[in-house]
Amino acid sequence: MMFVETRGNDGKNPKSVKFSYAILNPSASFGGLYSPETLPKFDKDFFTRMSGKNYKELALEILRLFQIDIEERILREALDLYDKFDNKNSPAPLVKIKPDLFVNELYHGPTRAFKDMALQPFGYILSYLAQKQGEKYLILAATSGDTGPATLDTFENKENIQVVCLYPSGGTSDVQRLQMITAEGKNIKVIGIHGNFDDAQNALKSLLASNSFRENLKKQNISLSAANSVNFGRIIFQIIYHVSSYIELLKQNELKIGDKFYITVPSGNFGNALGAYYAKKIGLPIEKILITSNINNILTDLLTTGVYDVSKRELLQSTSPAMDILISSNVERVLFDKFGNQRCKELMSELSQNRTYTLSKNELEALREEFDAVYSDDEFAIKTIAKFAKEGYVLDPHTATCIKAYEKLKQKDIPCVICSTAEWTKFAPVMWSALQNNGKKQADKEALENFSKALNLTIPKCISSLFEKEIKHPDVVEKTQIEKSITDFLKGSS
Numbered sequence: 001m002m003f004v005e006t007r008g009n010d011g012k013n014p015k016s017v018k019f020s021y022a023i024l025n026p027s028a029s030f031g032g033l034y035s036p037e038t039l040p041k042f043d044k045d046f047f048t049r050m051s052g053k054n055y056k057e058l059a060l061e062i063l064r065l066f067q068i069d070i071e072e073r074i075l076r077e078a079l080d081l082y083d084k085f086d087n088k089n090s091p092a093p094l095v096k097i098k099p100d101l102f103v104n105e106l107y108h109g110p111t112r113a114f115k116d117m118a119l120q121p122f123g124y125i126l127s128y129l130a131q132k133q134g135e136k137y138l139i140l141a142a143t144s145g146d147t148g149p150a151t152l153d154t155f156e157n158k159e160n161i162q163v164v165c166l167y168p169s170g171g172t173s174d175v176q177r178l179q180m181i182t183a184e185g186k187n188i189k190v191i192g193i194h195g196n197f198d199d200a201q202n203a204l205k206s207l208l209a210s211n212s213f214r215e216n217l218k219k220q221n222i223s224l225s226a227a228n229s230v231n232f233g234r235i236i237f238q239i240i241y242h243v244s245s246y247i248e249l250l251k252q253n254e255l256k257i258g259d260k261f262y263i264t265v266p267s268g269n270f271g272n273a274l275g276a277y278y279a280k281k282i283g284l285p286i287e288k289i290l291i292t293s294n295i296n297n298i299l300t301d302l303l304t305t306g307v308y309d310v311s312k313r314e315l316l317q318s319t320s321p322a323m324d325i326l327i328s329s330n331v332e333r334v335l336f337d338k339f340g341n342q343r344c345k346e347l348m349s350e351l352s353q354n355r356t357y358t359l360s361k362n363e364l365e366a367l368r369e370e371f372d373a374v375y376s377d378d379e380f381a382i383k384t385i386a387k388f389a390k391e392g393y394v395l396d397p398h399t400a401t402c403i404k405a406y407e408k409l410k411q412k413d414i415p416c417v418i419c420s421t422a423e424w425t426k427f428a429p430v431m432w433s434a435l436q437n438n439g440k441k442q443a444d445k446e447a448l449e450n451f452s453k454a455l456n457l458t459i460p461k462c463i464s465s466l467f468e469k470e471i472k473h474p475d476v477v478e479k480t481q482i483e484k485s486i487t488d489f490l491k492g493s494s
Protein backbone atom coordinates (compact mmCIF):
# COMPACT_ATOMS: atom_id res chain seq x y z
CA MET A 1 0.00 0.00 0.00
CA MET A 2 1.19 3.49 -0.83
CA PHE A 3 0.65 6.74 1.02
CA VAL A 4 -0.07 10.14 -0.48
CA GLU A 5 -0.24 13.66 0.87
CA THR A 6 -3.47 15.29 2.05
CA ARG A 7 -2.60 18.72 0.57
CA GLY A 8 -1.05 17.50 -2.66
CA ASN A 9 2.59 17.27 -3.68
CA ASP A 10 5.04 20.18 -3.83
CA GLY A 11 7.47 18.52 -6.24
CA LYS A 12 10.15 18.14 -3.54
CA ASN A 13 8.72 15.17 -1.69
CA PRO A 14 8.14 11.87 -3.47
CA LYS A 15 4.63 11.63 -5.00
CA SER A 16 3.75 8.52 -3.05
CA VAL A 17 5.62 6.69 -0.33
CA LYS A 18 5.66 3.41 1.52
CA PHE A 19 4.57 2.92 5.12
CA SER A 20 8.09 2.99 6.56
CA TYR A 21 8.80 6.29 4.83
CA ALA A 22 5.53 7.83 6.01
CA ILE A 23 6.15 6.95 9.64
CA LEU A 24 9.80 8.05 9.64
CA ASN A 25 9.00 11.32 7.80
CA PRO A 26 5.45 12.22 8.81
CA SER A 27 5.42 15.82 7.58
CA ALA A 28 4.14 16.02 4.03
CA SER A 29 4.04 18.81 1.42
CA PHE A 30 2.36 22.11 2.35
CA GLY A 31 2.01 21.04 5.98
CA GLY A 32 -0.16 18.07 5.06
CA LEU A 33 -0.26 14.50 6.35
CA TYR A 34 0.36 11.13 4.77
CA SER A 35 -2.80 9.10 4.16
CA PRO A 36 -3.46 5.77 2.45
CA GLU A 37 -3.91 6.11 -1.31
CA THR A 38 -6.49 3.33 -1.27
CA LEU A 39 -7.91 1.19 1.49
CA PRO A 40 -8.21 -2.59 1.53
CA LYS A 41 -11.58 -4.34 1.91
CA PHE A 42 -12.55 -7.22 4.16
CA ASP A 43 -13.55 -10.22 2.05
CA LYS A 44 -16.97 -11.68 2.71
CA ASP A 45 -15.69 -14.46 4.94
CA PHE A 46 -13.47 -12.20 7.00
CA PHE A 47 -15.63 -12.17 10.12
CA THR A 48 -16.30 -15.91 9.97
CA ARG A 49 -12.57 -16.54 9.77
CA MET A 50 -11.81 -14.14 12.60
CA SER A 51 -14.42 -15.49 15.00
CA GLY A 52 -11.99 -17.99 16.53
CA LYS A 53 -8.98 -15.69 16.62
CA ASN A 54 -7.48 -13.71 19.45
CA TYR A 55 -6.55 -10.02 19.39
CA LYS A 56 -3.00 -10.47 18.14
CA GLU A 57 -4.07 -12.83 15.35
CA LEU A 58 -6.78 -10.40 14.28
CA ALA A 59 -4.28 -7.55 14.36
CA LEU A 60 -1.86 -9.44 12.15
CA GLU A 61 -4.63 -10.22 9.63
CA ILE A 62 -5.57 -6.56 9.41
CA LEU A 63 -1.95 -5.42 9.10
CA ARG A 64 -1.46 -7.96 6.30
CA LEU A 65 -4.42 -6.46 4.42
CA PHE A 66 -2.61 -3.12 4.39
CA GLN A 67 0.47 -4.71 2.83
CA ILE A 68 2.91 -2.47 4.63
CA ASP A 69 6.65 -2.76 4.07
CA ILE A 70 7.48 -4.20 7.50
CA GLU A 71 8.53 -7.84 7.82
CA GLU A 72 6.01 -10.14 9.44
CA ARG A 73 8.52 -11.14 12.13
CA ILE A 74 8.76 -7.52 13.28
CA LEU A 75 4.98 -7.08 13.23
CA ARG A 76 4.62 -10.17 15.41
CA GLU A 77 7.23 -8.94 17.87
CA ALA A 78 5.55 -5.54 18.01
CA LEU A 79 2.16 -7.15 18.71
CA ASP A 80 3.71 -9.33 21.43
CA LEU A 81 3.98 -6.16 23.50
CA TYR A 82 0.25 -6.55 24.15
CA ASP A 83 1.19 -9.52 26.34
CA LYS A 84 2.30 -7.13 29.06
CA PHE A 85 -1.10 -5.44 29.25
CA ASP A 86 -2.83 -6.38 32.49
CA ASN A 87 -5.81 -8.14 30.97
CA LYS A 88 -5.12 -11.74 30.06
CA ASN A 89 -7.37 -12.60 27.13
CA SER A 90 -7.22 -9.40 25.14
CA PRO A 91 -5.52 -6.02 25.49
CA ALA A 92 -8.96 -4.54 24.75
CA PRO A 93 -11.71 -6.36 26.65
CA LEU A 94 -15.33 -5.54 25.80
CA VAL A 95 -17.54 -5.14 28.87
CA LYS A 96 -21.34 -5.04 28.82
CA ILE A 97 -22.76 -2.35 31.08
CA LYS A 98 -26.35 -2.15 29.80
CA PRO A 99 -28.36 -4.44 27.50
CA ASP A 100 -27.37 -2.31 24.47
CA LEU A 101 -24.24 -0.58 25.81
CA PHE A 102 -20.70 -1.96 25.80
CA VAL A 103 -17.35 -0.52 26.80
CA ASN A 104 -14.22 -1.25 24.79
CA GLU A 105 -11.63 -0.89 27.54
CA LEU A 106 -8.54 0.43 25.81
CA TYR A 107 -6.55 1.43 28.89
CA HIS A 108 -4.98 -1.82 30.09
CA GLY A 109 -1.46 -0.87 28.94
CA PRO A 110 1.53 0.37 30.94
CA THR A 111 0.49 4.05 31.12
CA ARG A 112 -3.25 3.44 31.67
CA ALA A 113 -4.58 5.32 28.64
CA PHE A 114 -5.57 4.12 25.19
CA LYS A 115 -2.48 5.73 23.65
CA ASP A 116 -0.60 2.54 24.61
CA MET A 117 -2.75 0.52 22.18
CA ALA A 118 -0.97 2.19 19.27
CA LEU A 119 2.23 3.55 20.74
CA GLN A 120 3.49 0.24 22.12
CA PRO A 121 3.67 -1.55 18.74
CA PHE A 122 4.38 1.69 16.82
CA GLY A 123 7.39 2.51 19.01
CA TYR A 124 8.77 -0.95 18.48
CA ILE A 125 8.50 -0.69 14.70
CA LEU A 126 9.94 2.81 14.54
CA SER A 127 12.97 1.89 16.66
CA TYR A 128 13.49 -1.17 14.52
CA LEU A 129 13.49 0.93 11.34
CA ALA A 130 15.87 3.49 12.83
CA GLN A 131 18.34 0.78 13.81
CA LYS A 132 18.00 -1.06 10.52
CA GLN A 133 18.76 2.12 8.59
CA GLY A 134 21.57 3.02 10.99
CA GLU A 135 20.04 6.47 11.42
CA LYS A 136 19.39 8.52 14.52
CA TYR A 137 15.92 9.94 15.02
CA LEU A 138 14.58 12.66 17.22
CA ILE A 139 10.96 11.95 18.06
CA LEU A 140 8.92 14.98 19.02
CA ALA A 141 5.67 14.61 20.91
CA ALA A 142 3.24 17.24 22.11
CA THR A 143 0.86 15.98 24.73
CA SER A 144 -2.25 17.02 26.58
CA GLY A 145 -1.37 14.35 29.12
CA ASP A 146 -1.59 10.81 27.76
CA THR A 147 0.49 10.74 24.58
CA GLY A 148 3.53 11.93 26.54
CA PRO A 149 3.73 9.09 29.07
CA ALA A 150 2.89 6.48 26.41
CA THR A 151 5.57 7.83 24.06
CA LEU A 152 8.21 7.92 26.79
CA ASP A 153 7.35 4.37 27.83
CA THR A 154 7.56 2.91 24.35
CA PHE A 155 10.87 4.57 23.43
CA GLU A 156 12.62 4.31 26.81
CA ASN A 157 16.32 3.56 26.21
CA LYS A 158 15.71 2.51 22.60
CA GLU A 159 18.83 2.61 20.39
CA ASN A 160 19.04 5.37 17.76
CA ILE A 161 16.05 7.21 19.22
CA GLN A 162 15.85 10.37 21.28
CA VAL A 163 12.55 11.70 22.53
CA VAL A 164 11.44 15.19 23.41
CA CYS A 165 8.04 15.56 24.93
CA LEU A 166 6.25 18.91 25.34
CA TYR A 167 3.36 19.26 27.77
CA PRO A 168 1.29 22.27 28.87
CA SER A 169 2.31 23.13 32.42
CA GLY A 170 -0.82 23.05 34.59
CA GLY A 171 -2.82 21.44 31.77
CA THR A 172 -2.39 17.82 32.92
CA SER A 173 -3.28 15.86 36.04
CA ASP A 174 -0.58 15.25 38.70
CA VAL A 175 -0.42 11.59 37.74
CA GLN A 176 0.10 12.43 34.07
CA ARG A 177 2.77 15.01 34.92
CA LEU A 178 4.56 12.61 37.27
CA GLN A 179 4.47 9.88 34.63
CA MET A 180 6.47 12.21 32.42
CA ILE A 181 8.79 14.13 34.73
CA THR A 182 9.94 10.98 36.55
CA ALA A 183 10.67 9.15 33.28
CA GLU A 184 14.07 7.53 33.50
CA GLY A 185 15.34 6.76 30.01
CA LYS A 186 18.68 8.35 29.11
CA ASN A 187 17.33 9.25 25.68
CA ILE A 188 14.43 11.31 27.01
CA LYS A 189 13.74 15.00 27.58
CA VAL A 190 10.45 16.31 28.99
CA ILE A 191 9.68 20.02 28.79
CA GLY A 192 6.74 21.81 30.37
CA ILE A 193 5.65 24.93 28.54
CA HIS A 194 3.78 28.02 29.68
CA GLY A 195 0.78 27.61 27.38
CA ASN A 196 -1.98 25.16 26.52
CA PHE A 197 -2.00 22.00 24.42
CA ASP A 198 -2.59 23.84 21.15
CA ASP A 199 0.52 25.91 21.91
CA ALA A 200 2.51 22.73 22.49
CA GLN A 201 1.16 21.16 19.30
CA ASN A 202 1.81 24.32 17.28
CA ALA A 203 5.39 24.47 18.56
CA LEU A 204 5.81 20.88 17.47
CA LYS A 205 4.30 21.46 14.04
CA SER A 206 6.48 24.49 13.38
CA LEU A 207 9.63 22.63 14.43
CA LEU A 208 8.67 19.77 12.13
CA ALA A 209 8.27 22.26 9.30
CA SER A 210 11.33 24.38 10.12
CA ASN A 211 14.20 24.04 7.65
CA SER A 212 16.77 25.65 9.94
CA PHE A 213 15.92 23.31 12.81
CA ARG A 214 16.15 20.37 10.46
CA GLU A 215 19.47 21.58 9.07
CA ASN A 216 20.87 21.91 12.58
CA LEU A 217 19.84 18.36 13.32
CA LYS A 218 21.30 17.17 10.06
CA LYS A 219 24.69 18.50 11.11
CA GLN A 220 24.45 16.12 14.06
CA ASN A 221 23.18 13.31 11.80
CA ILE A 222 19.76 13.32 13.37
CA SER A 223 16.47 13.09 11.46
CA LEU A 224 13.15 14.28 12.78
CA SER A 225 9.94 12.35 13.31
CA ALA A 226 6.79 12.66 15.41
CA ALA A 227 4.83 10.39 17.68
CA ASN A 228 1.56 12.32 17.62
CA SER A 229 -1.39 10.87 15.80
CA VAL A 230 -0.32 12.93 12.78
CA ASN A 231 1.87 9.84 12.33
CA PHE A 232 0.01 7.17 10.36
CA GLY A 233 2.00 4.52 12.21
CA ARG A 234 -0.30 5.14 15.13
CA ILE A 235 -3.53 5.27 13.16
CA ILE A 236 -3.08 1.82 11.66
CA PHE A 237 -3.13 0.25 15.14
CA GLN A 238 -6.22 2.27 16.01
CA ILE A 239 -8.25 0.55 13.31
CA ILE A 240 -7.76 -2.84 14.92
CA TYR A 241 -9.47 -2.40 18.27
CA HIS A 242 -12.66 -1.15 16.61
CA VAL A 243 -12.77 -4.35 14.59
CA SER A 244 -12.01 -6.40 17.71
CA SER A 245 -15.00 -4.87 19.52
CA TYR A 246 -17.26 -6.20 16.74
CA ILE A 247 -15.68 -9.65 16.85
CA GLU A 248 -16.32 -9.62 20.61
CA LEU A 249 -19.98 -8.73 20.04
CA LEU A 250 -20.20 -11.68 17.66
CA LYS A 251 -18.47 -13.99 20.15
CA GLN A 252 -20.80 -12.84 22.93
CA ASN A 253 -23.83 -13.55 20.67
CA GLU A 254 -24.97 -9.96 20.80
CA LEU A 255 -24.93 -9.69 17.00
CA LYS A 256 -24.88 -11.81 13.88
CA ILE A 257 -22.32 -11.24 11.14
CA GLY A 258 -23.36 -8.21 9.09
CA ASP A 259 -25.55 -6.66 11.80
CA LYS A 260 -24.69 -3.05 12.44
CA PHE A 261 -23.57 -1.30 15.62
CA TYR A 262 -22.62 2.17 16.82
CA ILE A 263 -19.16 3.22 17.91
CA THR A 264 -18.82 6.19 20.25
CA VAL A 265 -15.51 7.99 20.61
CA PRO A 266 -14.47 10.78 23.01
CA SER A 267 -12.51 12.94 20.59
CA GLY A 268 -9.61 15.35 20.70
CA ASN A 269 -7.14 15.07 17.87
CA PHE A 270 -9.54 12.68 16.07
CA GLY A 271 -7.08 9.77 15.80
CA ASN A 272 -9.34 7.31 17.53
CA ALA A 273 -12.33 8.43 15.44
CA LEU A 274 -10.25 8.26 12.25
CA GLY A 275 -9.38 4.65 13.10
CA ALA A 276 -13.13 3.93 13.27
CA TYR A 277 -13.70 5.75 9.97
CA TYR A 278 -11.10 3.62 8.19
CA ALA A 279 -12.50 0.48 9.83
CA LYS A 280 -15.93 1.40 8.45
CA LYS A 281 -14.52 1.92 4.96
CA ILE A 282 -12.70 -1.39 5.10
CA GLY A 283 -15.99 -3.11 5.81
CA LEU A 284 -16.76 -2.99 9.52
CA PRO A 285 -20.57 -2.61 9.71
CA ILE A 286 -20.68 0.58 11.75
CA GLU A 287 -24.08 2.29 11.62
CA LYS A 288 -22.52 5.61 12.60
CA ILE A 289 -19.47 6.89 14.44
CA LEU A 290 -20.72 9.04 17.28
CA ILE A 291 -18.26 11.75 18.27
CA THR A 292 -18.30 13.39 21.65
CA SER A 293 -16.50 16.59 22.55
CA ASN A 294 -16.40 18.52 25.79
CA ILE A 295 -17.08 22.28 26.02
CA ASN A 296 -14.34 22.79 23.43
CA ASN A 297 -17.01 21.59 21.04
CA ILE A 298 -15.45 22.51 17.72
CA LEU A 299 -15.93 18.98 16.33
CA THR A 300 -19.59 19.01 17.29
CA ASP A 301 -20.00 22.28 15.40
CA LEU A 302 -18.21 20.93 12.35
CA LEU A 303 -20.22 17.73 12.18
CA THR A 304 -23.59 19.34 12.84
CA THR A 305 -23.28 22.71 11.03
CA GLY A 306 -20.35 22.28 8.62
CA VAL A 307 -18.51 25.24 10.15
CA TYR A 308 -15.09 24.91 11.74
CA ASP A 309 -14.42 28.21 13.44
CA VAL A 310 -11.56 28.81 15.86
CA SER A 311 -11.56 32.58 15.35
CA LYS A 312 -13.95 33.36 18.18
CA ARG A 313 -12.85 30.63 20.50
CA GLU A 314 -10.44 30.29 23.33
CA LEU A 315 -9.40 26.95 24.61
CA LEU A 316 -11.31 26.19 27.81
CA GLN A 317 -10.06 23.90 30.55
CA SER A 318 -12.34 21.01 31.33
CA THR A 319 -12.39 17.83 33.40
CA SER A 320 -11.43 15.92 30.22
CA PRO A 321 -8.09 17.58 29.34
CA ALA A 322 -7.19 15.14 26.55
CA MET A 323 -10.15 16.58 24.64
CA ASP A 324 -9.22 20.23 25.31
CA ILE A 325 -8.21 20.85 21.71
CA LEU A 326 -9.29 23.35 19.07
CA ILE A 327 -7.13 22.30 16.15
CA SER A 328 -8.01 18.66 15.70
CA SER A 329 -5.32 17.36 13.36
CA ASN A 330 -6.78 14.16 11.97
CA VAL A 331 -9.99 15.73 10.68
CA GLU A 332 -7.79 16.64 7.73
CA ARG A 333 -7.43 12.99 6.74
CA VAL A 334 -11.20 12.59 6.55
CA LEU A 335 -11.52 15.76 4.47
CA PHE A 336 -8.84 14.44 2.15
CA ASP A 337 -10.43 11.03 1.89
CA LYS A 338 -13.87 12.48 1.15
CA PHE A 339 -13.07 15.54 -0.95
CA GLY A 340 -9.58 15.07 -2.39
CA ASN A 341 -6.27 16.87 -1.91
CA GLN A 342 -7.16 20.13 -3.67
CA ARG A 343 -10.24 20.81 -1.61
CA CYS A 344 -8.44 19.64 1.51
CA LYS A 345 -5.59 22.06 0.88
CA GLU A 346 -8.06 24.88 0.26
CA LEU A 347 -9.91 24.21 3.53
CA MET A 348 -6.68 23.93 5.52
CA SER A 349 -5.32 27.21 4.13
CA GLU A 350 -8.59 28.91 5.01
CA LEU A 351 -8.22 27.58 8.50
CA SER A 352 -4.70 28.86 8.93
CA GLN A 353 -5.43 32.25 7.32
CA ASN A 354 -8.91 33.04 8.60
CA ARG A 355 -9.10 30.63 11.51
CA THR A 356 -12.29 29.19 10.01
CA TYR A 357 -13.71 27.22 7.09
CA THR A 358 -17.19 26.24 5.98
CA LEU A 359 -18.15 23.05 4.21
CA SER A 360 -20.75 23.05 1.45
CA LYS A 361 -24.12 21.47 2.13
CA ASN A 362 -23.15 18.37 0.16
CA GLU A 363 -19.87 18.06 1.96
CA LEU A 364 -21.57 18.27 5.33
CA GLU A 365 -24.04 15.62 4.23
CA ALA A 366 -21.18 13.36 3.17
CA LEU A 367 -19.62 13.66 6.62
CA ARG A 368 -22.91 13.07 8.35
CA GLU A 369 -23.28 9.76 6.59
CA GLU A 370 -20.34 8.59 8.66
CA PHE A 371 -20.49 10.70 11.81
CA ASP A 372 -22.79 12.40 14.22
CA ALA A 373 -21.63 14.48 17.16
CA VAL A 374 -22.69 15.97 20.47
CA TYR A 375 -20.87 17.54 23.39
CA SER A 376 -20.96 17.06 27.10
CA ASP A 377 -20.16 19.77 29.61
CA ASP A 378 -18.34 19.03 32.87
CA GLU A 379 -21.57 18.98 34.84
CA PHE A 380 -22.97 16.16 32.71
CA ALA A 381 -19.70 14.23 32.85
CA ILE A 382 -19.48 14.53 36.64
CA LYS A 383 -23.09 13.43 37.20
CA THR A 384 -22.51 10.52 34.82
CA ILE A 385 -19.34 9.41 36.59
CA ALA A 386 -21.17 9.39 39.95
CA LYS A 387 -24.25 7.62 38.60
CA PHE A 388 -22.35 4.83 36.86
CA ALA A 389 -19.83 4.40 39.69
CA LYS A 390 -22.69 3.91 42.15
CA GLU A 391 -24.23 1.36 39.77
CA GLY A 392 -20.91 -0.50 39.66
CA TYR A 393 -19.02 0.67 36.56
CA VAL A 394 -16.25 3.27 36.63
CA LEU A 395 -15.95 5.65 33.66
CA ASP A 396 -13.11 8.16 33.53
CA PRO A 397 -14.04 11.81 32.75
CA HIS A 398 -13.34 11.38 29.00
CA THR A 399 -15.26 8.16 28.59
CA ALA A 400 -18.16 9.62 30.60
CA THR A 401 -18.81 12.17 27.84
CA CYS A 402 -19.77 9.27 25.58
CA ILE A 403 -22.90 8.63 27.60
CA LYS A 404 -24.25 11.87 26.16
CA ALA A 405 -23.95 10.44 22.65
CA TYR A 406 -25.51 7.17 23.78
CA GLU A 407 -28.49 9.05 25.20
CA LYS A 408 -28.91 11.70 22.48
CA LEU A 409 -27.62 10.31 19.19
CA LYS A 410 -28.28 6.60 19.18
CA GLN A 411 -31.43 6.26 17.11
CA LYS A 412 -31.64 2.55 16.39
CA ASP A 413 -32.08 -0.32 18.80
CA ILE A 414 -28.69 -1.89 18.10
CA PRO A 415 -25.60 -2.24 20.30
CA CYS A 416 -23.46 0.78 21.04
CA VAL A 417 -19.76 0.42 21.84
CA ILE A 418 -18.06 3.17 23.82
CA CYS A 419 -14.30 3.52 23.51
CA SER A 420 -12.96 3.89 27.01
CA THR A 421 -9.79 5.89 26.64
CA ALA A 422 -8.34 6.08 30.15
CA GLU A 423 -8.36 4.44 33.53
CA TRP A 424 -9.92 6.49 36.35
CA THR A 425 -6.55 6.49 38.17
CA LYS A 426 -5.22 9.18 35.84
CA PHE A 427 -7.93 11.62 36.92
CA ALA A 428 -8.57 10.75 40.56
CA PRO A 429 -9.32 14.29 41.88
CA VAL A 430 -12.22 14.68 39.43
CA MET A 431 -13.41 11.14 40.12
CA TRP A 432 -13.48 11.57 43.88
CA SER A 433 -15.13 14.97 43.73
CA ALA A 434 -17.76 13.54 41.38
CA LEU A 435 -18.49 10.70 43.77
CA GLN A 436 -18.69 13.06 46.75
CA ASN A 437 -20.67 15.58 44.73
CA ASN A 438 -18.93 18.41 46.57
CA GLY A 439 -16.89 20.16 43.87
CA LYS A 440 -13.78 19.98 46.07
CA LYS A 441 -10.53 18.90 44.46
CA GLN A 442 -8.10 16.87 46.50
CA ALA A 443 -4.54 16.19 45.44
CA ASP A 444 -4.17 13.12 43.21
CA LYS A 445 -2.62 10.99 45.95
CA GLU A 446 -5.42 11.41 48.50
CA ALA A 447 -8.10 11.23 45.83
CA LEU A 448 -6.67 7.96 44.53
CA GLU A 449 -6.75 6.44 48.00
CA ASN A 450 -10.22 7.71 48.83
CA PHE A 451 -11.81 6.64 45.55
CA SER A 452 -10.19 3.21 45.58
CA LYS A 453 -11.30 2.60 49.18
CA ALA A 454 -14.84 3.77 48.57
CA LEU A 455 -15.34 1.47 45.58
CA ASN A 456 -12.95 -1.29 46.59
CA LEU A 457 -10.71 -0.88 43.53
CA THR A 458 -7.01 -1.59 43.30
CA ILE A 459 -4.57 1.05 42.10
CA PRO A 460 -1.98 -0.41 39.73
CA LYS A 461 1.58 -0.23 40.98
CA CYS A 462 2.68 1.86 37.97
CA ILE A 463 0.42 4.63 39.31
CA SER A 464 0.87 4.31 43.07
CA SER A 465 4.66 4.18 42.79
CA LEU A 466 4.83 7.51 40.91
CA PHE A 467 4.63 9.54 44.10
CA GLU A 468 7.87 8.04 45.46
CA LYS A 469 9.93 8.46 42.29
CA GLU A 470 12.66 11.01 41.74
CA ILE A 471 11.86 13.98 39.50
CA LYS A 472 14.17 13.94 36.50
CA HIS A 473 12.67 16.68 34.34
CA PRO A 474 11.73 19.80 36.32
CA ASP A 475 11.99 22.27 33.37
CA VAL A 476 9.11 24.55 32.47
CA VAL A 477 9.92 27.09 29.73
CA GLU A 478 8.38 29.89 27.66
CA LYS A 479 7.20 28.97 24.15
CA THR A 480 10.05 30.97 22.67
CA GLN A 481 12.61 28.85 24.54
CA ILE A 482 11.49 25.44 23.30
CA GLU A 483 13.87 25.16 20.38
CA LYS A 484 16.82 26.16 22.58
CA SER A 485 15.92 23.59 25.27
CA ILE A 486 15.81 20.88 22.63
CA THR A 487 19.10 21.94 21.09
CA ASP A 488 20.74 21.98 24.53
CA PHE A 489 19.43 18.50 25.27
CA LEU A 490 20.80 17.16 22.00
CA LYS A 491 24.17 18.71 22.75
CA GLY A 492 24.09 16.78 26.00
CA SER A 493 24.28 19.90 28.12
CA SER A 494 21.07 19.42 30.03
Ligand SMILES: *Cc1c(COP(=O)(O)O)cnc(C)c1O
Residues within 6 Å of the ligand: 113, 114, 115, 146, 147, 229, 266, 267, 268, 269, 270, 271, 272, 273, 322, 323, 398, 399, 421, 422
Ligand atom coordinates in the same frame (compact mmCIF):
# COMPACT_ATOMS: atom_id res chain seq x y z
C1 LIG B 1 -5.93 11.15 23.54
C2 LIG B 1 -7.16 10.97 24.33
C3 LIG B 1 -8.43 11.25 23.81
C4 LIG B 1 -8.62 11.84 22.44
O1 LIG B 1 -8.25 10.93 21.44
P1 LIG B 1 -8.00 11.44 19.94
O2 LIG B 1 -7.57 10.26 19.21
O3 LIG B 1 -6.94 12.48 20.04
O4 LIG B 1 -9.29 12.01 19.48
C5 LIG B 1 -9.54 11.00 24.58
N1 LIG B 1 -9.43 10.53 25.84
C6 LIG B 1 -8.22 10.27 26.39
C7 LIG B 1 -8.16 9.79 27.79
C8 LIG B 1 -7.06 10.47 25.66
O5 LIG B 1 -5.87 10.20 26.21
